[in-house]
Amino acid sequence: MSESAGNFSSVPVLDFSLLDTSERPKFIEQLRHALINVGFLYLANHPVAQMDIDSLIEYIPKLFALPQESKEKIKMANSEHFLGYSKLGAELTKGQVDQREQFDFATRHVCRWKEGDPDYYRLWGPCQWPDENLIPGFRGVMERYLDQVDALGYEFSSLVAEALGLPADGLSHFYDVPELMQHRAKIVKYPVVEGESDQGVGPHYDAGFLTFLLQASEHRGLQVQNLSGEWIDAPPIPGTFVVNIGKALEFVTQGLARATSHRVLSPKGSTPRYSVPFFQNIGLGVRLANQVLDFPPEILKLRDGRGSVAATDSVNFTEFDREPSGRVNLIGRVKSHPDVAERHYPELFKQIFPNGYSGKGSAY
Numbered sequence: 001m002s003e004s005a006g007n008f009s010s011v012p013v014l015d016f017s018l019l020d021t022s023e024r025p026k027f028i029e030q031l032r033h034a035l036i037n038v039g040f041l042y043l044a045n046h047p048v049a050q051m052d053i054d055s056l057i058e059y060i061p062k063l064f065a066l067p068q069e070s071k072e073k074i075k076m077a078n079s080e081h082f083l084g085y086s087k088l089g090a091e092l093t094k095g096q097v098d099q100r101e102q103f104d105f106a107t108r109h110v111c112r113w114k115e116g117d118p119d120y121y122r123l124w125g126p127c128q129w130p131d132e133n134l135i136p137g138f139r140g141v142m143e144r145y146l147d148q149v150d151a152l153g154y155e156f157s158s159l160v161a162e163a164l165g166l167p168a169d170g171l172s173h174f175y176d177v178p179e180l181m182q183h184r185a186k187i188v189k190y191p192v193v194e195g196e197s198d199q200g201v202g203p204h205y206d207a208g209f210l211t212f213l214l215q216a217s218e219h220r221g222l223q224v225q226n227l228s229g230e231w232i233d234a235p236p237i238p239g240t241f242v243v244n245i246g247k248a249l250e251f252v253t254q255g256l257a258r259a260t261s262h263r264v265l266s267p268k269g270s271t272p273r274y275s276v277p278f279f280q281n282i283g284l285g286v287r288l289a290n291q292v293l294d295f296p297p298e299i300l301k302l303r304d305g306r307g308s309v310a311a312t313d314s315v316n317f318t319e320f321d322r323e324p325s326g327r328v329n330l331i332g333r334v335k336s337h338p339d340v341a342e343r344h345y346p347e348l349f350k351q352i353f354p355n356g357y358s359g360k361g362s363a364y
């Protein structure tokens, strides 16, 4: 194993409350290290209300316990926005079935697509919510949660800018116009599985800027890959988010902020693992290749000292060098959810799956 700084053996914990103290520079320094060398961090003492988090965590088993037919009523296949319910085994990562059941939600948004617009404008739109009578109060709690993580995401990206030697608003033009932004979140159940595969979700990168992950039960399972390719555990730490970097942020920071490959193993024991990842997006029309940022040489030096990333199984979202962000996202969605794509994006589906979808294709 090489000695480079990127060969981390655990994920650092950062204390958000330092920002209001004289120790602010320490936070920024730790953030810089985590961005460049790890690509993952835990965020403790963050501003999202613990009461709302606790209440969301309480709702999750109830959400999955809804009658199957009421879950199917809001299935993702209904939605050209890829929002809604996916039953166990409906999603692929790199052509392998993920053993997870999930609901995809998003921050409030009205679809802006109209005739003649690029098809990726259809990616964003309203959520499908479960019947309020069956799970009273859930929608309100989830919306409050999404609003708060949304705000944290913007605040955090200005800290990322600062840590990498940019002005605090150095990344904000990627967010387009806030009213036109939509961020997505999943509520996920990883059941205990019997059989050969323990792929909760296979090795992958996230697409966007930042991901804020709530580990909503006590199970281990999340693992992140260090530079030499070893899988490092990121067990749940109560009261924290796991924050990681997506491919878009890696691209625009010239690899300073690392998108780190990660996966989830199915839980052992007798109870399911639950999690809630929130994916912070950038504007659909932004072409990252046209956005060149100027980083101080001493920061770029830290990246160069890190060493390069070992070969990894995660190969998704490689199109940022030529396609607008929305198109990269849409391609990712088509590969993960071919059934939804076949229904709503038949042309693109045919391009990506020219021989149809066999259940074993070349999907992520």
Ligand SMILES: O=C(O)CCC(=O)C(=O)O
Pocket (backbone or CB within 6 Å): 186, 188, 201, 206, 213, 222, 262, 263, 264, 275, 276, 277
């Ligand atoms: O469930 C988790 O802990 C992580 C999920 C994840 O990495 C993803 O959905 O992108």
Ligand SMILES: [Fe+2]
Pocket (backbone or CB within 6 Å): 204, 205, 206, 262
């Ligand atoms: Fe992920």
